[in-house]
Amino acid sequence: MTVPEAIAALARGDAVTPVWRNLLGGLTFRLDAPGGAVRYAKWVAAGTPEIDLGAEAERLAWAGRWVPVPRVLQHGKDAGGEWLVTAAVPGVPAVDPRWVADPAVAAAAIGRGLRLLHDALPVAQCPFDWSVARRLRHADEHIAASAHSATGERSTVGGRSTVGEGPTDGAAGRRRVRLAEVRARLGEPPPVDRLVVCHGDACVPNTLLHGDGTFAAHVDLGSLGLADRWADLAVAAWSTEYNYGPGHDGHLYEGYGIEPDEERIAYYRLLWDVA
Template sequence: MRVTDRIGTLLGDDAVWSADHEGLSGHVSRVTSAAGVFYVKQGPAAAAEHERLRWLERWASVPDVVAFDGDTLVLADVAAPSLESAAPPHIGTIMGRALRDLHAVPIAECPFDERLDTRLARAADRVRAGLVDPDDFDDDHRGLSARRLHDRLIADRPATEDLVVAHGDYTPGNVLLPSGGAPVLIDVGGLGVADRYLDLAIAVRDLGEDFGPAAVADFFTAYGLDAADERKLYYFRLLDELF
């Protein structure tokens, strides 16, 4: 990963870079130096995340932005484990409360659009560019091509959207749990106004697979949803396959 002189000076000559990781916010590296520990992201998605972090810090706990230069974003290390790695006994409750608080942010305040028109158009671009790997699909979608899956999303699109400020990739790995502090939201490059099921579907999928049905039940109770729309849960899980 090449960085500007300003970022290089900030990180220091003794900086040790980890191997890159791939996420929705672009390439991610962990950098350790005498100046501290940082996470460095690069690319158009990192620029999108920078905008969202600057906006979201008014409403939720997020990592501190140390610098942004060119298309390179430098974040301070929160020094806290994710819910995925910490696996606290009440993980569903923690995730449900944090998401309830995020979804309570007034949508009129949010300048970022992640409604279905936007997401489906972006998904179509990814399919045309060959950026979707069907080998990564969930087991019940194996054998479908990316184009066939997109066609199904168009045909089965919900008639209405229940709009909130959505995280966009709400998984246990993207919620950090500082000791004695509020949960910290990371990887927010896809945040914007969207159907609440964009977040609910991914949270339920990951909680169910990794922590079991009790965690899902706790999640819904803490979030405040008595009866989930199963069709929407499935639809937005299907949509996530293209990202």
């Protein structure tokens, strides 16, 4: 993983270790100072969609008044990209091999950590929105972009001007139909069970655990905002299947202290997929 110039400059002689690359190309580095201090630096190239490190910095600063999250040290941007530097917090990600080998304990701890977040963050004081309405607007943008790219109008792929034609048109048409059907299903959300301040990306890697299997901290809060608690729960439990294998979603619900709500689980997983 190539270290961006901005991160090398921020390191100021600290050892730089790549630790994560997300699906959108965002990079995370560990910065180890000679004296033992540890920082983490996120970096994303300019113009990358879906990642707003400024929004994450704002949310971390707000949430950190009530729950354990990384402390923001620096945020900035230049022509090449944007970065966010935070102090290290105790614990390791719940995808650490230690916890992949003990998924029942890890999943229950994730559930307890999510309940702590939902109980601690004050709804009345939250300035951030992650509601169905907002996410559906985002979904509509995705669907419109997908439809536009499949109409045969000229677009650019890999630096080359292209136009949709031939056998792929049928597949694109079927995808448009499916997206329209899914969007129609999303138009009737279930009533809100309990309005909370949601994490916004409560997947397994975004919970840190202590060595004894207790909850340590939450990370990656760029989408934090007000929503039904099932918007978090449905995705968190779903993520245990991907990271630990099937059969551990129940441990997460048990750790949270709730019985599965199949209607809300199905709705919020579908919304996650589209939005």
